[in-house]
Amino acid sequence: MLFISDLQKIDSVHSRDLYRLRWASIIGSFGNGLTGVVLTIAVASSLGGTGTSVALTSLAVGMLLSFAAGGVHADHGSRVGILVKSDLLRGIANLLVLAGILVDNYASLPLILLGCFTNGMCAGYFRPALASLWAELVPASRLKDVLATNSLVNRISLSLGAATGGIMIAVGLSRWGLVIDAVSFLVTALIVRCVVEPRVMEQKDGVGARKYGDVLSKLNVYAQWSQLMSVSRRSSWLPLWAVTSMIGSICGGVMSVALPLVLVDKYDSTVVGAYQSLGVCALVLGALGAKIYRSPRFPGFGVVFGSLGDYLASGLIALGCPGLWPISAKCASSFASAYSSPFFTHFVSKQFDKTDQGKVFALQTGVSSVLAPVGMALSGIVLKIIEPSDVLLISAIAGMVLSAAPLLKTGILKFDINE
Known part of the structure; x- marks a missing residue:
């Protein structure tokens, strides 16, 4: 079974x-x-x-x-x-x-x-x-x-x-x-x-x-997050990924408000439904891929593209591209994220002592949303003076840049472990 x-x-x-x-x-x-x-x-x-x-x-x-x-x-x-x-x-x-x-x-x-x-x-x-x-x-x-x-x-x-x-x-x-x-x-x-x-x-x-x-x-939010970041420094690449993901969560917060407005305005209900549901199916395929192919050469690519592809999909929606384009980007992003998840967890179990693993798992699961409330609040102001599609495009571009930044530390691609 x-x-x-x-x-x-x-x-x-x-x-x-x-x-x-x-x-x-x-x-x-x-x-x-x-x-x-x-x-x-x-x-x-x-x-x-x-x-x-x-x-x-x-x-x-x-x-x-x-x-x-x-x-x-x-x-x-x-x-x-x-x-x-x-x-x-x-x-x-x-x-x-x-x-x-x-x-x-x-x-x-x-x-x-x-x-x-x-x-x-x-x-x-x-x-x-x-x-x-x-x-x-x-x-x-x-x-x-x-x-x-x-x-x-x-x-x-x-x-x-x-x-x-x-x-x-x-x-x-x-x-x-x-x-x-x-x-x-x-x-x-x-x-x-x-x-x-x-x-x-x-x-x-x-x-x-x-x-x-x-x-x-x-x-004490600041002290607790400082402690998490301090532990992450035992890895050569994890701190940069954590910082860029934190900043990127502001873009994600803005997108969470602007995206539904643009989706409904530019696309019919069929495309909207496909965009919302097919990404979930891609998560299953990504998890299945990790189960079948257990020794990828660059497991960390999924962590990078998991967020970058999501921003790319939103950018394509902001530009009004054919529905197949953002749906494909969304599915690829979901697949990559699900595929890399067990390898990331395995990296944590190898790199960090059991007394610190909880902190790193918290970093993994919370860093992409930690400042999202700031983005949500900011969007309420920005959307009153700028068109939703422009807000979505700007936040998507900023998010893509931040998502790609961890590649400056090439160790992320192979989930390098520091001895």
Whole structure:
């Protein structure tokens, strides 16, 4: 069976825990794909365009505040505990959003904002902890294969969730998508709660972990991100990639607001639907490619083109090019990003100590969106004085330049490891 065949080859005391973690990841990915499609539609039906923009900004701000702290905490506290608490809180957050949609009065906006913000905060803690836990439980000799399978099955589950969300929107049941996702969070929390984490058992022998609430109460975004950047300097190329991706996230924030406006204005619904959906299919193909071809010569090219191709697609849309062009660029970008993901994770497990891997995984997952709220806020001002297509083109060009800049350090192409 594809979902667990790689795990059956591992003879470890943690084999059962790996099965649990795999199924929890599959269920969680389905819920994420579902919510990714229905959330904006459900919120827009209640708040309109401006309210939706504010809600999505609160989601991005939650991620901004939590990714760095989540990475630090993943290296000091119980990773299983982080996953369970984050899933439970994200389930509650979905129900808050649903409540805000249903009440349809003055309480709608505060409830939706709180739900989106909480979801963003929990995502920042959840993702570094999950990546670190896989690297901790899987033997080094099998890690690359397991990560490739993880990427593939999670992308398939994500696509199925997105397809389910599209069907629910078509039949007018988008709100039920939030309920299903909330249930998926509860199920994954119950599954992950049974996972035994070796590092926590070691801590009971004398190494104390910082409590979840302590890190949250002492949140210092600048200090936490500085700590992540300090750890990244152990690699010759990672700091440049991180800095350019951070700056590029401002462009990404601007694009997230301008792109829908230009898409709807320049293209018919068929092209818009294809642009939104085919990229998800390309993610599955990229993950499948990583599973089949496990020794690429330049695995880092996918990291570079994964973002560069996305900006290229937006630039082509801004220029009004035939729909096939931006769709092709978007699919190529998604394929490259999914293909390189397990190789990047494997690089982290080889380059960095287990006590620092959570920080680097936080950098990997959060750096491309950390300053997106700045871009979103900036777009609200710029779009009042400049045409959306011009704003989209300028941000796309700037994003492409920043995405290509890490190539100045050629080590990124092969994910060079510094001894």
